[in-house]
Amino acid sequence: MRVFLTFLSAYILSQFYRSFLAVIAPELARELALDPQALGNLQALWIAGFVAMQFPVGFALDRFGPRRTVSLIMLAAVAGAILFAKAETAFALNLSMVLIGVGCSAIYMGGIFVFGRMNRPEHFALLCSLLLGVGSAGNLLAATPLAYAAETIGWRGAMLGMAGLTVLSALATFLLIRDPPRLTHAAGSTFVSGVRTILSIRALWPLLPLTAVGYAIVLAERGLWAGPYFSSVHGLDAIQRGNALLIMAAAMSAGAILYAPLDRWLGTRKWIVVTGSALTALCLLALALLNPSTPMAILVMAALGGFGMTYGVLMAHGRSFIPDALLGRGITMLNILFIGGAGVLQPISGAAMKAMSALPPAEAYAHLHLAFALALIAALAVYLLSHERQAAKQ
Secondary structure (H helix, E strand, O other), rough: EEEEEHHHHHHHHHHHHHHHHHHHHHHHHHHHHHOOHHHHHHHHEEEEEEOOHHHHHHHHHHHHHHHHHHHHHHHHHHHHHHHHOOOHHHHHHHHHHHHHHHHOOHHHHHHHHHHHHHHHHHHHHHHHHHHHHHHHHHHOOOOHHHHHHHHOHHHHHHHHHHHHHHHHHHHHHHHHOOOOOHHHHHHHHHHHHHHHHHHHHHHHHHHHHHHHHHHHHHHHHHHHHHEEEEEEEEOHHHHHHHHHHHHHHHHHHHHHHHHHHHHHOOOOOOOHHHHHHHHHHHHHHHHHHOOHHHHHHHHHHHHHHHHHHOHHHHHHHHHHHHHHHHHHHHHHHHHHHHHHHHHHHHHHHHHHHHHOOOOOOOHHHHHHHHHHHHHHHHHHHHHHHOOOOOOOOO
């Protein structure tokens, strides 16, 4: 429990940092003259810093363990949050988001590395999903609470406060986490040979497109486009946007928690992911084709977030094919696709929205949601070709 709670506190901060832009994006754009492309680049730079660290993080987890790896890397997020709070230029914001992404890169991976090494395999999806679901309280912080904080002490003051909390969390990780026993055959493998071995596992291949697209779309909606969508299409102010995003964040957290035990109850991971992804695609199609009213749009966006939180189950599906000696590099490779897909998707979507700036906002966002739906359906079609090692029913 101590280990879970320590990683949970850190992961709440990571979730905040990946989604806070959606709440303050309109104010940030006005104060620093950022267009949609620049906003998309900000989120993409967080992802770039995060993704660039994944293979080094995986290698460090296998070689040095999570205690030092996670706590030391988190200090980059502290520096990034302080820089963001002090930023006066787009360049400073860009650099700060890279640093924050680097600082968050080891948190979830460190947690699931410990779960994968220290817990029974049939509990892996449960623990991953619970960490993801309960940790998504960070999305709740980056909704109405952030909106209130931005109105009272300003977004700069709020970011300084988050920097302080990140220092405390990094210290707790260093003091409270204990490394799993080191595997000597893991220590003997090189960085390149380990990555080559993972990429040669053919059972992983059909999982890769959905890994790259499914979670990326949920991140793009919650972390970037949901706020501007509710602002420009439905006319919501900052607090109303925060409330709408709070509902979506709560649905995401609940969705991940509800997914947590399903693979053990139903004896399958694949068909849980298929069902959740198909329902997510239907939500995107509803936003694209039905022109929903404001209350309905909030409900559909919440359903999209809840159904889309298949991350933990899909990670468990992939982990079942990865040997323990390469666990750190294996899970970080999958995470490169989970988060890196968003790194590709968000600047592309930002460029697309900029190109559609002459269209009415409702029409532009309908095109965006339709494109997301079609990409998800295509990735799901490939995933249907995968096989699985059956999860034990309980």
